[in-house]
Amino acid sequence: MADVPTNAPEHCPGTESNDAGKVSACAGCPNQNICASGATKQPDPGIELVKKRLADVKNKILILSGKGGVGKSTMTCLIARALAADSADRNVGVLDIDICGPSQPRVLGVVGEQIHQSGSGWSPVYVEDNLSLMSIAFLLNSPSDAVIWRGPKKNGMIRQFLSEVDWGNLDYLILDTPPGTSDEHLSATTYLKNSGITGAIIVTTPQEVALLDVRKEIDFCKKVKIPILGTIENMSIFVCPKCKNSAEIFPALTGGARNMSEEMNVEFLGSIPLDPLLARCCDEGKNVFTEMPESPTIVALKKIVTRIIDKCENSEMKTAEAE
Ligand code: ADP
Numbered sequence: 001m002a003d004v005p006t007n008a009p010e011h012c013p014g015t016e017s018n019d020a021g022k023v024s025a026c027a028g029c030p031n032q033n034i035c036a037s038g039a040t041k042q043p044d045p046g047i048e049l050v051k052k053r054l055a056d057v058k059n060k061i062l063i064l065s066g067k068g069g070v071g072k073s074t075m076t077c078l079i080a081r082a083l084a085a086d087s088a089d090r091n092v093g094v095l096d097i098d099i100c101g102p103s104q105p106r107v108l109g110v111v112g113e114q115i116h117q118s119g120s121g122w123s124p125v126y127v128e129d130n131l132s133l134m135s136i137a138f139l140l141n142s143p144s145d146a147v148i149w150r151g152p153k154k155n156g157m158i159r160q161f162l163s164e165v166d167w168g169n170l171d172y173l174i175l176d177t178p179p180g181t182s183d184e185h186l187s188a189t190t191y192l193k194n195s196g197i198t199g200a201i202i203v204t205t206p207q208e209v210a211l212l213d214v215r216k217e218i219d220f221c222k223k224v225k226i227p228i229l230g231t232i233e234n235m236s237i238f239v240c241p242k243c244k245n246s247a248e249i250f251p252a253l254t255g256g257a258r259n260m261s262e263e264m265n266v267e268f269l270g271s272i273p274l275d276p277l278l279a280r281c282c283d284e285g286k287n288v289f290t291e292m293p294e295s296p297t298i299v300a301l302k303k304i305v306t307r308i309i310d311k312c313e314n315s316e317m318k319t320a321e322a323e
Helices: 032-036 045-056 072-086 151-164 183-191 208-223 256-264 276-284 296-313
Strands: 057-065 092-096 116-118 121-123 125-128 131-135 170-176 199-204 228-239 268-274
Touching: 045 057, 045 151, 045 183, 057 072, 057 183, 057 208, 057 296, 072 092, 072 131, 072 170, 072 199, 072 228, 072 276, 072 296, 151 183, 199 208, 199 296, 208 228, 208 256, 228 256, 228 296, 256 268, 268 296
Parallel strands: 057 170, 057 199, 092 131, 092 170, 199 228, 228 268
Antiparallel strands: 116 121, 125 131
């Protein structure tokens, strides 16, 4: 048997390598010519398109969670509604990039709406005069259609969402991301690289099994250089609407999000209780600010959002240009 030279690459050297298109492993690859031309080493033109499109968006906030089901989509909707309700002059947009589980149209009460394309891009759906939404759910034939896409297709859709939606002037763009750290996060952080991400808010529940994944989320933000605005502990306590006794449904055996945040050196923004009325409002797409304005949940939410505004608008956050 002929000896194989020890320096012969057996696999694709990678599209960004100096060897791309030039080594024996590239022979017969349909992309050999394009790799050899050096085109694949150029920065993705989408990054500049996104920068141009989002030039009039002052604050870009990612909502992250380690696990599904901890209330990330609920918090995205509540934070967006609170920011919009606080001032009619503040324009807020929500971009739902949870491609496999887009739930913003439901929680914001605009299921079945259509998006329109104009000369200046896709028009988002308006929930209120100063609150707009773009979600992949608007592009599906039915709310129960599954989106089964591999990485490159998801990447393309996120690029389109970030570069083609005509938001107009926005004070805040809130991005609802999938749980964990996946293709969608990497795509979003890559495309937002030159546009500046104001920061990330990490949502968790109090129990250790959720907090473990939050630590990974914090680590992800540090690795891709996204500033962390803070953490929110959702479903922290349950207050019985009848007897008013409170109970910890998910016990914080290790001190909950507050302790974990201190330990990881990130700000703890506050807690939101487990509130059946909140769940019902979100399921029915109703506005919590008109349905339950005096509830302790809304009081807690307003405090958290005041702090977020404070951090963003008093330039406490140094806008990130993620690497
Ligand atoms: P995620 O986006 O993390 O998967 P969701 O926001 O979809 O989670 O929330 C999962 C379920 O929990 C939803 O039915 C939502 O209405 C409910 N929920 C979230 N937060 C609360 C809360 N504080 N009180 C009551 N129900 C909540």
